[in-house]
Amino acid sequence: MIPRRQVLVAPACAILFEAGDGLRPAAADAADDAQLIEAAKREGEVTWYTGLIVTQVVLPLQSGFQKKYGIKVNFVSAGSQETATRLLTEGRVGTVKADVFDGSAPFEPVNAAGLIQPYKPQEAAGYPNDFKEPSGLWTAQMVQITGPAINTTMVSPADAPKKFADLLNPKWKGVMAWSNFEEIAGPPGFIGNVLMTMGQDKGMDFLKNLAGQTIANVPSNFRVVLDQCIAGQYPMVLSVFNYHVAISQAKGAPVAWLPLERSTLTVGTIALLKNSPHPNAGKLFLEYCLSEEGQQVTRDAGYIPADPRVPAKTATLKPDAGHFAVSVISPDLFREHSKEWIGIYRTLFQ
Amino acid sequence: MVGTAEPRAAIEPVGMPRVVMPGAEPPQPGTPAPRIAASRYWRRSGTATLGIVVTVIVAALVLPPVWTLLHTSFAPEETGSSAGGVTLGNYVLLLRSRDPMGLLLNSLVFSFVAMAVSLAVGGVLAWLVERTDAPFRSLAYVTAIISLATPFILYVTAWIFLLGRAGPLNDIYRQFTGTMGSPFNINSLPGMILVEAFLWSPLVFLLMSATFRTANAEMEEAARISGATVFESIRFVSLKLARPAILALAMFVFILNLEAFEVPALIGIPGRVDVLTTEIFRSVKEFPPRIGYASAFSVVMLLVISVLLYFYGRISRQAERYASITGKGYRPRPLRLGRGRWLAGAIIVVNFVIVLLAPLLAVVWIAIMPFIRPMRWDALHTATFKHFLDVTSSAYYLSLVGNTLIVAAGVATAAMMLTLVAGWLAARRRSCGRIIDQLIVVPLIFPGIVLGVALLELALRSPIPVYGTLWLIGLAFLIHYMPFGMRYTYAGVLQIHPELEQAAHVAGASIRQNIIRIVLPLLMPALSSAWLFIFLLASKEMSLPLLLAGASSQTIAVAMFNLWANGQGSDVAVLGLLWTALMTGFATIFYILSRRHSSAAFGN
Numbered sequence: 001m002i003p004r005r006q007v008l009v010a011p012a013c014a015i016l017f018e019a020g021d022g023l024r025p026a027a028a029d030a031a032d033d034a035q036l037i038e039a040a041k042r043e044g045e046v047t048w049y050t051g052l053i054v055t056q057v058v059l060p061l062q063s064g065f066q067k068k069y070g071i072k073v074n075f076v077s078a079g080s081q082e083t084a085t086r087l088l089t090e091g092r093v094g095t096v097k098a099d100v101f102d103g104s105a106p107f108e109p110v111n112a113a114g115l116i117q118p119y120k121p122q123e124a125a126g127y128p129n130d131f132k133e134p135s136g137l138w139t140a141q142m143v144q145i146t147g148p149a150i151n152t153t154m155v156s157p158a159d160a161p162k163k164f165a166d167l168l169n170p171k172w173k174g175v176m177a178w179s180n181f182e183e184i185a186g187p188p189g190f191i192g193n194v195l196m197t198m199g200q201d202k203g204m205d206f207l208k209n210l211a212g213q214t215i216a217n218v219p220s221n222f223r224v225v226l227d228q229c230i231a232g233q234y235p236m237v238l239s240v241f242n243y244h245v246a247i248s249q250a251k252g253a254p255v256a257w258l259p260l261e262r263s264t265l266t267v268g269t270i271a272l273l274k275n276s277p278h279p280n281a282g283k284l285f286l287e288y289c290l291s292e293e294g295q296q297v298t299r300d301a302g303y304i305p306a307d308p309r310v311p312a313k314t315a316t317l318k319p320d321a322g323h324f325a326v327s328v329i330s331p332d333l334f335r336e337h338s339k340e341w342i343g344i345y346r347t348l349f350q
Numbered sequence: 351m352v353g354t355a356e357p358r359a360a361i362e363p364v365g366m367p368r369v370v371m372p373g374a375e376p377p378q379p380g381t382p383a384p385r386i387a388a389s390r391y392w393r394r395s396g397t398a399t400l401g402i403v404v405t406v407i408v409a410a411l412v413l414p415p416v417w418t419l420l421h422t423s424f425a426p427e428e429t430g431s432s433a434g435g436v437t438l439g440n441y442v443l444l445l446r447s448r449d450p451m452g453l454l455l456n457s458l459v460f461s462f463v464a465m466a467v468s469l470a471v472g473g474v475l476a477w478l479v480e481r482t483d484a485p486f487r488s489l490a491y492v493t494a495i496i497s498l499a500t501p502f503i504l505y506v507t508a509w510i511f512l513l514g515r516a517g518p519l520n521d522i523y524r525q526f527t528g529t530m531g532s533p534f535n536i537n538s539l540p541g542m543i544l545v546e547a548f549l550w551s552p553l554v555f556l557l558m559s560a561t562f563r564t565a566n567a568e569m570e571e572a573a574r575i576s577g578a579t580v581f582e583s584i585r586f587v588s589l590k591l592a593r594p595a596i597l598a599l600a601m602f603v604f605i606l607n608l609e610a611f612e613v614p615a616l617i618g619i620p621g622r623v624d625v626l627t628t629e630i631f632r633s634v635k636e637f638p639p640r641i642g643y644a645s646a647f648s649v650v651m652l653l654v655i656s657v658l659l660y661f662y663g664r665i666s667r668q669a670e671r672y673a674s675i676t677g678k679g680y681r682p683r684p685l686r687l688g689r690g691r692w693l694a695g696a697i698i699v700v701n702f703v704i705v706l707l708a709p710l711l712a713v714v715w716i717a718i719m720p721f722i723r724p725m726r727w728d729a730l731h732t733a734t735f736k737h738f739l740d741v742t743s744s745a746y747y748l749s750l751v752g753n754t755l756i757v758a759a760g761v762a763t764a765a766m767m768l769t770l771v772a773g774w775l776a777a778r779r780r781s782c783g784r785i786i787d788q789l790i791v792v793p794l795i796f797p798g799i800v801l802g803v804a805l806l807e808l809a810l811r812s813p814i815p816v817y818g819t820l821w822l823i824g825l826a827f828l829i830h831y832m833p834f835g836m837r838y839t840y841a842g843v844l845q846i847h848p849e850l851e852q853a854a855h856v857a858g859a860s861i862r863q864n865i866i867r868i869v870l871p872l873l874m875p876a877l878s879s880a881w882l883f884i885f886l887l888a889s890k891e892m893s894l895p896l897l898l899a900g901a902s903s904q905t906i907a908v909a910m911f912n913l914w915a916n917g918q919g920s921d922v923a924v925l926g927l928l929w930t931a932l933m934t935g936f937a938t939i940f941y942i943l944s945r946r947h948s949s950a951a952f953g954n
Contacts, residue, residue, distance in 0.1 A: 047901065053916035054909065055744050074901035076818075077912045082896040084638055089803060093810040097818065097900075109638035180619060182636060216537070216620040219631070223917030227722045232516025244917055252732070253721040 032122075036287075037069060039280035045072040046281035049083045049101040056301035064297065065288050071281050080105040087273070091115040096275050099282030104269045104331050105183050107138055108338075117272040119283055123290040124306075130328050131267055131306050138331060140267035140306035141289060142298055145242045145317065145326060146185045147263040149226060152254040154235040161236075164194060164206060164260050173213050177234040179225045180217035180350075184266040184334045187217075187349060188341035190239045192334070193264040195341075196327040204344075211348040230255050239264075246314045247302045259324035266329050267306060400861060401781030404772050408789045411829050415796060418804035419652075423645035440646035447629050457626040460543055460614065461607035467547035468603055472554025473596070475701055477588065480562035481570070483684045484694030486702075491941065492934075493706045494552035498886040499933035500710070501907070502549075503914055504926040506616050508709035509545050510536055511716070516724040537621025546613045548705050550603050556883055557838055560876040561595045562588070564845055570685065580685065595841035601658060602794075602837050609651055609795050634799050644797050651795045659788055717923035737920040747909055747925065751932075754905040757820050758889035761827040762881045765835040768828075770877065773839025774869055778848065787840070794833045798893035801826060805898060818900020826894045831884045838883070842876030843869065878944035882937055889933060 040046075046065075052058055054077050062073040076098070078086070084106035090096050091113050101110070110116060120136035131140035148167075150160050161167050167176070179186045195203035215238065218225050226240040230253045245257040270289055272282050288294050295307040304312045316322035424436045447453060478484045479491070497505070511517055513536035520532040535541060569591065573583040589596070608626075615631040618624060630647050633640040687694055715725055718733040741747060769790070774780075776787035793801065805826050809817040816822045846869065854864050870877075892907040899908055906929055913922045 051912075051915065053918065054912050055740075055746060059746060076899065076901050077904065077908055078896045078899075079911060079915055081635065081637075081639065085799065085803060085897060086806065088638055089806040090810060093807060095810045095817075105637055177620065180632075180635075217622075219615045219619045219635070221915050221917075223915070224919075227917070227919050228510075228514075231511065231514065231722045232724050233510070233514045247917070248721050251720040253723070 036280055036284055040071055040284040041069065043071070043278040043281040045074060046100065046278050046285045047074045047076070047098045048285065049076050049078065049086065049098045051078065051080050051083060051103045053301060057297060057303070060297045061289060061294060064293065065285060068288070069284065071284070073285065084109050087115060088113055096273050097277065098273055099276040099278045100270065100272055100285055102141060102268065102270045104267065107269050107271055107331060108335060111137060115274050117274040117276065117279070119272045119286065121287050121290050123287045126308060127306060128308065130330055133332065138269040138271045139286070139290060141270040142268040142306050143304040143318070144185055144266050144268055145263050145304070145319070146189060146222070146239045146266070147242065147260060148236060148238045148258045149229055149240050149245050150236045150256055150258060151229050151232060152256050154232060157256070160256070160258055161260065164198070168209050168213065172236060175234055176213060176236050176238055177216040177218050177225055177228065178238040179222050180219050181221065182342050182345065184264065184329050185222055185241065186239055187345040188338060189264045189266060189329055189334070191341045191344050192329055192337055193262055193327045197262045207344060207348055215349060217350060226255070242317050243302055243304050243312070246317055259322070262325045262327045264329055265319065265326035267331070269331060397775065397861060398781040400771065401775050401783065401786070404768070404775060405782040405786055405789070407768065408772060408786055411832070412789050412792050414808060415801050415804040415829065416792060418807070419645045419648055419796065419800055422642050422800070423649045425642050440642045443643055444646055444650065453624055453626050456539065456624065457608060460539060460546070460625055461604050464543045464546040464550070464607045465600060465603045467543065468551040468554045469596070469600055471547065471551040471701060473558050475698065476555050476558030476562050477584070478694045478698060480559050481567070481588065481685050482687050482694060484687060484691055484698060486695050486698045489702050490555065490698050493702045494555045495882070495886070495937040495941070496710070496930060496934050497706050498552045498883065499890070499930045499937065501890045501910055501926045501929065502612065502892070503910070504713050504923060505549065505709055506545060506613065507716070508712035510617065511712045512708055513541060518725045521724065535621065537617055537623070539623050542613055542617045542623065545617060546607055546610060549613065550606060551705060553883060554599060554603065556879040557599055557841060558592070560838065560879045561592050561841055561845065563875045564842070564872065565591055580687070580690070594844050598837060598841055605655055605658070605794055611797065630797065634797065639799060641800060641803060645800055648795050648797060648800060652792065655791065655795060656788065659791065713923050713927060717920055717927055719920065722919050737924045741921055741924045741928065747906065750904055750906045750909055753820060753903055754889050754907070757824050757827065757905065758885045761824050761831060761888050762885040764828055765831050765884050766877055766881050769832060769835035769839045769880070770870065770873065771865065773836055774843050774865060776836070777840050777843035790836045791833050793829045799897070801829060802894055802897035818903060820903045823895050823898050823903060823905070826898055827888045827891065830894065831888060834884060834887070835880050838876045838880030839873060842873045846872050874944065874947055878940070882940055886933055886937065890929070
């Protein structure tokens with residue numbers, strides 16, 4: 001059964017998001033910090049496997065860290081698929097080359113192979129509990145909220161769905177799409193959100209009816225799916241990031257994001273690798289990415305920062321400021337249910 | 351590359367042996383070569399050693415990934431950890447796929463029709479360009495080269511955009527008919543066939559044009575003098591002469607289509623048109639990728655292809671009959687089409703518009719719009735150069751250009767050196783030729799991820815530190831593109847009558863001199879087409895560098911993927927356009943130089 005705690009409505013969410021403020025242990029850790037910095041400097045470099053956007057996030061974080069500590073950042077940019085394959089192969093052969101990697105999709109298989117080094121970053125002490133794994137396996141770098149979006153030149157605001165049930169209107173048959181990526185932000189997360197919102201029986205009935213609407217499975221990432229909506233290929237798409245919609249809106253694109261009864265909230269994680277070549281530089285780099293300074297960089301690129309101290313570029317993208325309800329699907333909750341949700345996706349929608 | 355004195359330092363990697371070819375004039379007619387028994391000639395010539403050396407090199411490149419392929423295909427499902435044990439589970443899963451007969455039928459239709467279309471389009475163009483006096487001939491080259499230089503994701507995105515529901519074609523239809531329908535649907539079997547066929551028609555064009563350029567025109571002329579019409583001379587002479595080359599090419603393109611993942615997935619999956627590879631595509635996109643399942647499929651494909659190759663080998667056994675470059679001097683002369691000239695010109699222009707101009711315009715549109723929007727006049731005023739400024743102002747991309755050029759040019763050169771000898775041995779059916787021919791085609795059926803993982807493992811275990819370096823990417827590319835190089839050299843050698851080499855041998859030439867002075871110059875058109883092809887494909891190839899590149903060996907394709915995956919569609923379009931422009935510049939210089947060289951060798 002899904003724990004009720006995971007289902008948040010706006011007011012509770014607001015409390016949770018602010019709960020972290022002021023909790024960061026202060027001067028006591030200064031000695032630890034100095035020791036870590038010293039050890040990291042001795043290692044001299046850090047290797048980071050990343051799927052984040054190079055020009056807007058990776059390069060600024062790289063130069064910021066290098067300037068602050070004089071430690072070189074080597075980054076390898078790849079898709080989450082390739083990052084997972086690389087890390088698994090390095091782990092299998094026993095020659096780990098990376099210190100840090102980001103992305104919640106590669107986290108699961110890498111963790112299952114026992115390759116993660118737990119670490120609780122001090123900078124994340126004030127983060128909400130849902131944004132970090134209790135034993136330090138992962139910490140959230142950014143918040144990702146998904147839901148449907150419409151092309152506003154093709155769908156008037158009056159016609160836009162307000163509730164899940166509205167998606168069953170016959171006029172949407174054959175014109176909706178979603179990514180076929182079997183991730184939290186894709187169909188499995190959407191299915192999980194429906195089941196968490198409506199309960200198992202009602203949820204399954206709804207999903208069976210939704211399958212009758214013949215949703216196109218687009219074998220590309222969420223952003224490409226949204227672009228196909230903006231380009232007019234699909235008037236409505238079902239599971240895209242709200243910050244992507246905001247970025248496009250700012251450029252004048254005719255698109256709107258729809259928070260139905262509940263949207264899906266998940267996190268983009270960052271984690272350390274076991275037996276990595278530069279363990280201390282890795283820790284220090286993790287601290288930097290999760291610090292206010294690092295989170296500002298994340299925010300400036302348009303992502304929603306995980307740090308409650310740093311507001312989103314468009315404040316209303318966060319549930320508390322935007323007054324919408326979310327189902328929090330953490331990586332751990334997803335691991336528990338992924339088999340079931342992916343199974344439903346494959347049986348009903350492929 | 352080899353065998354020319356032309357200055358071309360810009361695209362020639364350091365360390366290339368530079369051989370100056372003396373006497374590029376064509377062999378003189380009227381000096382009959384003494385006929386000797388072929389077997390005696392070859393026994394004495396020491397090809398055996400050469401054959402063994404090439405076989406060992408090719409085997410060393412191909413067999414380790416094959417071993418990994420077999421190994422993973424029998425490994426239990428929970429890969430990712432080095433779980434031991436042997437299972438047939440992956441093969442059983444293949445049989446259990448939904449509606450296997452329907453998938454097979456879709457795959458066969460898709461592969462065969464797309465092959466036929468590429469062959470028809472590329473073949474007709476190549477014949478018009480090389481054998482006739484049709485106007486706009488260089489436009490056909492421009493079309494082939496620019497479309498080969500265009501990154502794959504841009505090309506597919508452009509077609510989805512053009513033929514999509516809100517695309518210009520459906521728009522025009524709606525405006526003319528006043529209805530709301532969308533008759534053009536890219537997400538269908540015809541849509542997949544169209545894009546796949548356009549994708550490979552430049553390959554066919556480049557290969558066939560090399561074949562037609564060197565084919566002896568005397569026979570066509572003889573047919574014309576004997577009263578044959580243009581079509582009869584094409585049907586009974588040109589096509590007959592090119593038959594082994596065309597058959598080899600047809601089979602090659604058919605295999606490429608059969609094992610294609612990307613087009614069937616990107617275009618077929620949203621329209622629920624599945625082929626055999628669709629399920630494989632899905633399985634390698636899972637977390638962690640189900641490499642065992644993909645490997646099992648590849649093993650089955652390997653067996654199917656071996657059977658095809660066996661039958662092909664029987665057909666091409668009498669290939670010598672088709673050789674048209676003989677000891678007699680010849681000068682290919684273009685066929686005069688008369689009034690048909692303008693029809694021929696129209697075909698070249700239409701091909702240019704459909705295969706290149708339309709998708710390129712779509713990419714330009716995406717690049718200058720603030721966001722991806724339908725092509726409408728009233729949107730034109732929002733055009734912006736912001737994306738161009740974003741891309742050109744970042745030093746990051748510039749740093750990747752060097753890596754990309756080094757690895758692509760290096761691989762193209764290495765592949766040509768290897769496949770020159772391999773293609774010659776195979777086409778002459780000399781020592782180990784058969785084995786080399788079979789081995790070299792094997793990498794064609796490796797899904798990128800299988801080859802990538804095999805190389806990751808090998809590099810991590812290797813005592814030589816190649817992990818994360820350009821060398822590793824180069825090695826992967828060499829294995830991946832060897833089969834392509836082989837198709838060019840094999841078809842090229844088939845055309846050269848062995849009597850030339852026999853004559854050289856009698857005159858005291860060694861094997862080395864024979865290859866460098868006889869085969870190489872006559873093969874130059876095929877070699878330069880192949881070099882260009884591999885260079886252009888390797889420089890935009892995405893899946894292998896994404897898996898293999900280290901911090902200091904990233905290529906431009908990795909940057910393109912990063913932008914694409916992170917929603918910078920317009921920046922991808924800009925980067926892709928700039929890249930295409932750069933590659934077109936390189937290719938043009940290369941083409942002019944190689945054309946000048948081939949004029950020297952063939953006298954036209």
